[in-house]
Amino acid sequence: MRTILNLLLTLSMASLTLLPDPSQGARVLMVTLGGTKSHKIPFLELGRALTRRGHSVTMMSAFPPDEAQIPAQPSASTAGEARERRHRLYSSVPAHDSDVYGNATGLPAVIAAVPWVPKSEGFLKPPPPPSTDHAAGSLVEIAPPGFVQFVREFTDWDLLGRRINGWHMAQLPEALQYAYESCRSFLGDPVTRRFIRDPNQSFDLVIADGAFPDCIVGFAHRYRVPFMYINTVGFHVTMLARSGGPVPYAVTPFFSQPYTEEMTFPQRVVNTFLHFSINTMQVAFADMALQGIVREAYGSDVPNIVEQLKNVSFILQNGHASVSYARPYLPLVAEVACIHCKPAKPLPKDLEDFISQGPEGFVYFSMGSSVKAANMSPSLKALFVEAFARLAPIRVLWKWEDVSTDGLPANVKVSRWLPQQDILGHPKIRAFVTHGGLLSMFETVYHGVPVVTMPVFCDHDSNAAKAEMDGYAIKLELRELTTDKLFGAIQRIMFEPEFRDNVLHRSLILRDQPETPLDRAVYWTEYIIRHGGASHLQSPVRNFSIMQAYGVDVMAFFLLISMVFLAALSAAVWFTLPILIAKLRISKRVPTTAVPSVRQLAKRKVH
Incomplete structure (x- = not known):
């Protein structure tokens, strides 16, 4: 009997495996x-x-x-x-x-x-x-x-x-x-x-x-x-x-x-x-x-x-x-x-040639897809150009919609589009300067690159705050930005080892998944x-x-019960206290029988 049951169970399991999987070809x-x-x-x-x-x-x-x-x-x-x-x-x-x-x-x-x-x-x-x-x-x-x-x-x-x-x-x-x-x-x-x-x-x-x-x-x-x-x-x-x-x-x-x-x-x-x-x-x-x-x-x-x-x-x-x-x-x-x-792929020849000319590595600058860098004011552009020029001989790759090279120093290369993950995964990259977009922050951690953030809108501020708290980012405020602040932040990110150590630690945690x-x-x-x-x-x-979800109604109920109890207690005290006080006053007005002293008793005996 047990053999027959085992055979039926095996056949039923086999029939289930032959059923079409609804998740295939959906x-x-x-x-x-x-x-x-x-x-x-x-x-x-x-x-x-x-x-x-x-x-x-x-x-x-x-x-x-x-x-x-x-x-x-x-x-x-x-x-x-x-x-x-x-x-x-x-x-x-x-x-x-x-x-x-x-x-x-x-x-x-x-x-x-x-x-x-x-x-x-x-x-x-x-x-x-x-x-x-x-x-x-x-x-x-x-x-x-x-x-x-x-x-x-x-x-x-x-x-x-x-x-x-x-x-x-x-x-x-x-x-x-x-x-x-x-x-x-x-x-x-x-x-x-x-x-x-x-x-x-x-x-x-x-x-x-x-x-x-x-x-x-x-x-x-x-x-x-x-x-x-x-x-x-x-x-x-x-x-x-x-x-x-x-x-x-x-x-x-x-x-x-x-x-x-x-x-x-x-x-x-x-x-x-x-x-x-x-x-x-x-x-x-x-x-x-x-x-x-x-x-x-x-x-x-x-x-x-x-x-x-x-x-x-x-x-x-x-x-x-x-x-x-x-x-x-x-x-x-x-x-x-x-x-x-994903892991980085080799860069296009023109980018690789530009990077290889800088033996001390390079910095990557991108404000993402939502922030149009071409709309920036001439003064802000001049600020970035001056700061990047001071980084020489370190090279700078700049994603920028305006590809004109007028006024750009020799250590800066601009392009409308750049393969960001391939750049972040390049062994010679030293720092990433960005707006703090979520995907960019994920990529910089994945590839182990410390970052300078300049939040612009939406979730940029919260992303940048988290990265700075974790020790692999420096957050700058655009309203207070100067050439010295930007240059100094990039210098710190490149040369203070704790930033690189912290981002590599985060990268290891991010990659260690089943x-x-x-x-x-x-x-x-x-x-x-x-x-x-x-x-x-x-x-x-x-x-x-x-x-209901946060138990506010329950807490309000307990608070109400507590208030009712305190109110009842207060009312009881309010009504009973005058009665107690009145009784005390009455007891003070009633004369009491005096107890004779020893001298008085002695006089009574003499008489």
Whole structure:
């Protein structure tokens, strides 16, 4: 009998292995409404990895694909599928929108699957290679023209000038304006509308940007599929709180403030106020400003946005204890900081030749993709040029949109674009001068390069404060910047060994992981697809109010009970004390029988 049962069990297990895995060959929709290209990079890395595992990925953003990313010869099956999807979606895109996509056809470029290249050389414990039992998928990028144009116009700002003049770009009115206008321009774009209404479209998973998910989660309702986030702004924890995750305000700096987890009491007061008020305001903003736009685009049956956000299946958090902070997370959160990091490749010949001419190494200067250095004032440019000239014979590579060499010293080379990770991984680099963007800070730790930061807006201040606290950065304020301060900071970073030691220590911690962040992200993405969501990972706290989640209602109850007890005690004392006092007064007025003394007794005996 036992033999028969074992045989049946073996057959049943074998039959399970023959069932198709729903996570193989899935269709994934990725959408980011982020206004800077740094929002797209984590999505692109995950999307490429998913295609290598046989999934088909469609990615929507405000940033068209670069020509350099397009393979020369995509596979026939991938190209055929892409042509069919492009024809269906873009058969009537106006010709004047062709430049939006970076090609002559006006259609989104297809990034076909490429052969698997291990990404784990830079981590201490390489994971097993992915399965190759199924064909590679495809990655299609869609950049709705109206949305692209809105982001280009909205972000055409002089961030450096505004920071120097005392303006802070994380101001609430501008943040709300971007959230509203980006939602309206994205969902109102004809390309997006056709995509939503296409009856032939179907997906198995939606991945939204945790920075702006309100107008994206409608896709999950449209296709009746689970959704997850890539929380691109690591210190922006609103969506973590919305999912029911604990966010201790006392040690969680608000993402736009120059605080660390070691805050003073006044800082904790401001920090708590910002977290609480922004959380409350976002709920009201979604209900009053965005809900109508969402229902107009997806249909009147779309649930309340706030209620939808609570049902996120998983969050890929752009953080790690080595570069952000140690945090209590729910099981539906996995840290994937440095998901895009990779070992350096050899530099182009012109850059290598320039660097080799400086035997004492070089400094790399970049203000990222969001800060347009070409908009800087002539005085600020002269300040940088003078400081870099004083560094000679040390070379300086400068990412700058204005490639004119007028007035540049011989030790400085400028370029519109530079391979940042290949530069940071070069053995002769001495220091990195940057704005403090999150991805740049991850890369500088990964490659072990100390940094001088000059925060400009958004999360730059909190990123720079954390790096300075960890001992591998010097933070400078643009409003107070001088040639001597910049030159002195770079000199300290290069020649004081503790900065290099601290960043190498952080780099070792970041790399010491059981698998790469990219492999971790792929695993959890396929996990959500396999199980059709992950309600078992969700916390009931997501349905609580802030008062309930942090026990404020319970504390208020105990406070009320204490107050009632004290009030009752006070009332009892108030009413009984006069009675006691009156009794004492009465007892003093009643005459008492005098006790005779010894002398009096003696006199009585004599008489």
